[in-house]
Amino acid sequence: MTATPGYDKYAFEPFAVTADLAVLTIRAGALHVLLVERGQEPYAGQWALPGGFVAPDESAETAARRELAEETGLSDVSGLHLEQLRTYSEPDRDPRMRVVTVAFAALLPDPPEPRAGSDAAQARWLPYDSLGPLAFDHDRILADAHERVGAKLEYSSLATAFCPPEFTLGELQQVYETVWGAELDRPNFRRKVLATPGFVELVPGGAKLTGGRGKPAALYRAGTATTLYPPLLRPTREGSPA
């Protein structure tokens, strides 16, 4: 029973609060996750999501952004999309002590090589598929992150967060295909994206991306819209559409 002024009716236990990150990117057409290898028990040698304690003067969001900068080595993470997923608070999720974790998903365009985190553990990009079990309940956190991102692609302009400042519609389509694990019809995808005002806008000057095989693609950048109307729905799961 702690006697705090104004809080005298309830007992409460102090909790450690951490911010954990599911940092996602698309590399070579496959979804990758930034993971750190644990150096100590519990789960020593296993991969875990990067994260750390929320400092006394920080919000969970601030802590998450700080961790993101530390783990990726990026100098400017202020423009990156950071999304709070949910909070994991099961009493036994960390065998050492009571830890409540606020989980975030972060989306990066092209993958910079991570640097070792400040806890000296190595950080690496690993493909989302073909991951072994992660430490703690991080499997579930990562699965939740994947599901959330996949769902948000449908009705928000989130996909552009995976892309560099200027990108082609082909690259944008690959974001959808990679996260959803489904192939999309190219002309139809194009039609829908361009039909949604403010989703993407043509880079002025008629810049094209050349160098690849095939006809050069026009370059676009993210527009001002944040929500997509109408939404870009995933190919129908569970049963046929009709």
Add this chain to the structure above:
Amino acid sequence: MTATPGYDKYAFEPFAVTADLAVLTIRAGALHVLLVERGQEPYAGQWALPGGFVAPDESAETAARRELAEETGLSDVSGLHLEQLRTYSEPDRDPRMRVVTVAFAALLPDPPEPRAGSDAAQARWLPYDSLGPLAFDHDRILADAHERVGAKLEYSSLATAFCPPEFTLGELQQVYETVWGAELDRPNFRRKVLATPGFVELVPGGAKLTGGRGKPAALYRAGTATTLYPPLLRPTREGSPA
């Protein structure tokens, strides 16, 4: 600097963790929220969301469900829809101490009269519109709850959580209209709801709800589907559809 085995690389401050609830229901065609009046500073006399500390052996979800039972006086809250919204962790959100709050939205069918919470504060249903400023950052939490519920009505069968076990399509439509604050065309609403397999199913025996004015309505109950395909989109905001 706290020396906890395995956690020796970081300083961390212990936080108090609470679970706060935005309990929503529809009463007399208007959205209502369950609020408690604060008896002490800070924000004495102002309305606040019900909530309380997470106990040492509880998850935030468990604590939220316990609080829900305490505040509403309902004997069985196990079937009620409880949804984690997000976590609010700004350092100054409670002037007394560092409190991290995991917020939940709960949906109730018909409104039982609340009983006074265990902290002796009175709990009341108040209309969502015409609310004065709430204590702490509860205005924002409540707004987030409203937005989340409104969005989930589109692509999930969440609306049935506002309805009693057996309901008419008119009642279901009123849920949508009340939460969205928009009127819907009755025949079209009916067509879409019935076209989505597993959303609602007819109560066997051809039961009708009589007693009101007009033709008796058929009774339905919630089906097994949780997601709605195709989604039931809100009337278009920002600009005309074409």
Add this chain to the structure above:
DNA sequence: CCCGTTAATAGTCAGTTCGACTATAAAGAG
């Protein structure tokens, strides 16, 4: 006991969107 009101349910129809598909254009590779 009939008639007006109310609400549920059925049906219509034109415009739009969607998915599947074909066609053309513009680059690099050999």
Add this chain to the structure above:
DNA sequence: CTCTTTATAGTCGAACTGACTATTAACGGG
């Protein structure tokens, strides 16, 4: 050159949408 690859344009029928009209079945008041 010509084959391959990718971008972009266009077509077409099916499905869906929103707006609307019509019918049915209850109640309430004169």
